[in-house]
Amino acid sequence: MARVHAFSDDVLGTLDAVGVAEALRRGDFSTTEAVEASIARIESVDPDLGAMAYRTFDRARVQARAPRGGFFAGVPTLIKDNTDVAGVPTRNGTDSYAMPPASRNGEMTKLLFKLGLLSLGKTQLSEFGFSGTAEHARLGAVRNPWDTGRVAGASSAGSGALVAAGAVPLAHGNDGGGSIRIPAGVCGLVGLKPTRDRLPQDPLYGLLPLKIVTDGVLTRSVRDTAAFFREAEKAHHTSLSPIGDVTGPGTKRLRCAIFTGALGREASPEVAELTLKTAAVLEELGHTVESVPPPVPETFAEDFVLYWGTLAVALVNAGPLRGKTWDRQRLDNLTVGLAQHTLKNAKYVPAAIVRLRRAQAIAEGFHAAYDVVLTPTVAHETPEIGRLAPSQAYEIVMERLMAWVAFTPWQNVIGGPAVSLPVQQTLAGLPQGMMFGAAPGQERMLLELSYELEEAMGFARIWEPGGFAEGAPDLR
Numbered sequence: 001m002a003r004v005h006a007f008s009d010d011v012l013g014t015l016d017a018v019g020v021a022e023a024l025r026r027g028d029f030s031t032t033e034a035v036e037a038s039i040a041r042i043e044s045v046d047p048d049l050g051a052m053a054y055r056t057f058d059r060a061r062v063q064a065r066a067p068r069g070g071f072f073a074g075v076p077t078l079i080k081d082n083t084d085v086a087g088v089p090t091r092n093g094t095d096s097y098a099m100p101p102a103s104r105n106g107e108m109t110k111l112l113f114k115l116g117l118l119s120l121g122k123t124q125l126s127e128f129g130f131s132g133t134a135e136h137a138r139l140g141a142v143r144n145p146w147d148t149g150r151v152a153g154a155s156s157a158g159s160g161a162l163v164a165a166g167a168v169p170l171a172h173g174n175d176g177g178g179s180i181r182i183p184a185g186v187c188g189l190v191g192l193k194p195t196r197d198r199l200p201q202d203p204l205y206g207l208l209p210l211k212i213v214t215d216g217v218l219t220r221s222v223r224d225t226a227a228f229f230r231e232a233e234k235a236h237h238t239s240l241s242p243i244g245d246v247t248g249p250g251t252k253r254l255r256c257a258i259f260t261g262a263l264g265r266e267a268s269p270e271v272a273e274l275t276l277k278t279a280a281v282l283e284e285l286g287h288t289v290e291s292v293p294p295p296v297p298e299t300f301a302e303d304f305v306l307y308w309g310t311l312a313v314a315l316v317n318a319g320p321l322r323g324k325t326w327d328r329q330r331l332d333n334l335t336v337g338l339a340q341h342t343l344k345n346a347k348y349v350p351a352a353i354v355r356l357r358r359a360q361a362i363a364e365g366f367h368a369a370y371d372v373v374l375t376p377t378v379a380h381e382t383p384e385i386g387r388l389a390p391s392q393a394y395e396i397v398m399e400r401l402m403a404w405v406a407f408t409p410w411q412n413v414i415g416g417p418a419v420s421l422p423v424q425q426t427l428a429g430l431p432q433g434m435m436f437g438a439a440p441g442q443e444r445m446l447l448e449l450s451y452e453l454e455e456a457m458g459f460a461r462i463w464e465p466g467g468f469a470e471g472a473p474d475l476r
Contacts, residue, residue: 002148004048006041007166007463014463016221017075017169017228021116024074031074031118035064038076038120041167048148049165050140051158053081054088054122063118070116071231077112078171080159081122082129083215084202085109093125093155095138096330097322107200108215112172114235115228123158123171125179126390127332128315130308131397132182132405133388134158137332141385144186145462146430150382153183154405156218160187163218164462170224176213177308178377178408181420183218185377185433188422188460188467190219190450194229195440196415200236209353210307212412220459222450223247225419229443241441249455250448256282257292257370263301263406268380271432274424275376278434281423281456282374289374295366296410300359301402303352304409309342310349337394356413363414367439372449375407377420377433407435416440422460423453425468431460 007014011029024031039057046052060076067074079085082092084106089099105113112119124142126134134142134157142157144150145165152161156173160183163171173180175193184191199215219225226246233243258279260272267275279289316339319326328336342349366373380403388400411418417440420433438446461469 003462004045004145004148005165005462006045010037010040012037012041012166012169015169017072017219017224018221020075020169021072031064031067032061034074035060035076035118035120038168042120042162045145045162045165045167049143049145049152049161051124051142051152051161052121053091053124053158056088056119056121060118060120067118068113068116070114071227073116075117075170076120076168077117078121078123078159078162078168079109079112079119080156080172080174081125082174083108083172085119085122088122092128093134093136093139094127094331096319096327098325106202108172108202111200111232111236115231117170120168123162125155125158127335128312129155129174129176129179130312130338131155131334131388131390132178132401133383135385135389137391138330143385144382146188146467147382150384150430151186151388153186154179156180156183160184160189160218163220164188166463170217170219170228172215173218174213174215175412177304177412178405180216180218181377181408181418181433181435182405184420184422185435186382186431188431188462190222190225190419190421192216192225192229192419192443192446193411193417194443195240195417197238198240198443199232210356210413211415222447222454225450226447243444243447246444246447246451248448249452250445253286253288254371254445254449255369256287256289256372256374258289258374259292259294260376262294262296262375262410263402264298265379265403265406267376270426271376271380274426274432275374275434278423279374281453285452285456290370295362297355297359297362299355300410303355304413305338305398306342306345306349306352307356309338312338313342332390333392333394334390334397337398341394359410359413360415363416363439371438371445373437375435375437377407377435378404379406380404381426381428381432382430411437414440417443417446419446419450421450421453423457425460429467
């Protein structure tokens with residue numbers, strides 16, 4: 001097992017994003033020094049990780065001389081390469097066509113910059129974000145810094161790998177079926193998928209019949225995630241219940257449900273045991289825990305795949321509009337297979353969408369009885385590179401993907417928040433995230449619970465000799 005990270009005694013040390021922001025305000029070091037440290041860290045680990053899609057180091061160096069204002073002013077970050085950054089191509093994890101530089105910033109990019117974050121480039125993802133692992137026949141695989149022979153999670157894998165490896169303290173991701181939570185779960189990070197419409201999105205996502213994609217960030221601490229959403233709320237107003245400034249555990253004892261199987265798949269014995277151990281900690285903390293059958297309908301998996309496939313159909317059919325560089329033969333088998341599967345079953349798509357919309361009512365009834373639901377983030381230990389590779393036959397890779405990511409898509413469909421926390425570790429020494437889901441608008445409750453578990457259980461820490469730290473981290 002080859003572990004790779006860039007934590008050192010440079011100016012960034014083991015600081016999280018809040019720590020870097022505070023140090024910059026105190027004048028402990030300059031934005032230029034922070035940027036140069038992050039660039040050096042990226043250059044030291046990315047040959048092993050393959051997580052960078054595009055570097056904007058020279059631009060960042062110029063911007064560091066006069067950083068934008070905002071709470072995170074001057075804090076280095078990275079942006080997932082399916083989100084527009086003016087002057088930079090948006091490659092979407094594919095080489096099926098050549099992309100011109102974007103003419104303007106996307107909505108999430110605007111928010112990140114408004115908060116003061118300073119981007120050093122863009123991170124690699126699976127082709128169009130479809131797969132639960134960022135592997136590509138020609139662009140290569142994004143590798144997990146905990147074990148470079150394994151995957152770094154779903155389509156926000158590039159961001160997850162570089163935050164976990166210490167290259168930047170916080171990075172952008174988005175989540176249409178688990179793509180913030182899965183990289184967080186396997187890379188030892190905090191990954192909160194927020195409530196639908198909590199954060200701004202590009203208009204294209206609003207055209208979907210069911211909005212399943214939400215943006216967010218991957219971090220190494222609960223306080224970073226809480227601070228990001230606090231500041232985002234100031235900059236982007238919504239009609240949702242406010243999150244506010246969450247700085248520690250809450251006092252309310254919660255009604256918690258737990259299950260370790262979904263979509264007809266069971267978690268591996270090791271992962272199920274780790275989930276039960278997490279439930280036992282919840283009980284020790286005074287929360288009530290009840291084992292329940294999953295509220296997910298039997299039709300959910302196939303309905304979700306059919307709906308997911310409509311996006312593949314749209315992208316494949318729009319290919320010729322990309323210009324003369326478009327080459328359908330360069331698409332991976334998963335993209336093509338998803339599109340073909342949905343086209344073959346097109347008559348069932350309307351009913352599938354209706355059933356997926358009904359899931360919101362099912363969830364409303366479920367969360368009337370339970371505040372929080374605990375599941376593993378993924379169903380078994382992190383796969384080795386190649387097992388989920390989209391170069392395989394569609395039927396093989398789809399079955400393997402669904403068996404691994406059985407727990408995450410539900411929250412995308414119901415529109416509620418869910419957070420993956422790095423509170424468990426496998427016998428092989430790898431992080432195993434635990435996921436906590438809630439009703440729409442309940443991010444504050446999840447953040448308070450996250451603080452409580454961070455203090456009670458500790459988090460995965462790649463720079464620690466054993467890979468795990470007991471209790472709340474010292475990120476000063």
